[in-house]
Amino acid sequence: MKIKMILILLVFLPLIGCDRYTKVQAVNLLKGQEPISFLDGFFSLTYHENTGAMLSFGAKFPDEVRLMVFTVLVGLVLVIGLIYLMIKPMNKYSFTVGLLILAGGFGNLYDRALNDGRVVDFMLLQLGPLQTGVFNVADVAIMAGVFGFLFISSKLGKRLT
Known part of the structure; x- marks a missing residue:
């Protein structure tokens, strides 16, 4: 349990904080601005609000459905996932990849709660x-x-972990 708490402090919470900070900066610096391009257009910073999930899946759902699916249902799955990670015995690698997925999920869930169901992408x-x-x-x-x-x-991963 001690290693899990350390990983939560070193992985989970900082990722949520970093996600929140970068989204606030995106709102402050990019909203209403032209995209900023780097490396001959390979990487760009551009403001976008996503009401759906990955690649805007579900963005056209009615507001009530989007609220239920992307906020309530996803929130429930994330809480259950975190409880599962905490009580299930697993190695630190499995726990860490689980934390990465959950931290991202909680970061976007927090954004939806603050932004009327929208997630800031940039x-x-x-x-x-x-x-x-x-x-x-x-x-x-x-x-x-x-x-x-x-x-x-994978086979290689199982040999290394």
């Missing part, structure tokens, strides 16, 4: 005609957790 990657959707730090944490989970679930 980063975009583009390579020629290929581009990501606009995303934020919470989304990066979620994706890092998912890739970490896939790795530790």
